[in-house]
Amino acid sequence: MESFNEKEFCKNTGLNVHFVQDNHSQSTKGVLRGLHYQIQRPQGKLVRVVRGAVFDVVVDIRKSSPTFGKWIGTDLTESNYRQLWAPIGFAHGFLVLSDTADFLYKTTDYYTPKFERSILWNDPTIGIQWPLNEEPRLSDKDKVSLLLEQADIYP
Helix, strand or coil: CCCCCCCHHHHHEEEEEEEEEEEEEEEEEEEEEEEECCCCCCCCCEEEEEEEEEEEEEEECCCCCCCCCEEEEEEEECCCCCEEECCCCEEEEECCCCEEEEEEECCCCCHHHHHHEEEEECCCCCCCCCCCCCCECCCCHHHCEEEHHHHEECC
């Protein structure tokens, strides 16, 4: 399987994107990561699952956008081969639905921890409908995320 072809990606999406870094995240069922973004050196992300299943979400955090604060979510699985594009100006997060999941993402800029920010996964003003049966497992950094109204966001 050819998982990525820059020429085809640009032709089919109308985007002129160049990726500089590939990341691999492995998590277990019930882990929720996000909603992450970089306020400086922002990253566009092309994400996919190669093992397992996740519910993947992007949120528009561009204050001047007519879709500011709106979200979309979709299941990404090893068998549906879907990929999700998280453009610059969007926060990204996912919930692991399977026992384990291997999540791959290509980024348009390098990871820079000092510019990373996180919005609270259950911010009521965003209202993401996570497919949860119990409280998710969060990293320490995600436990202290801010509400959208408190967060550094894009103009």
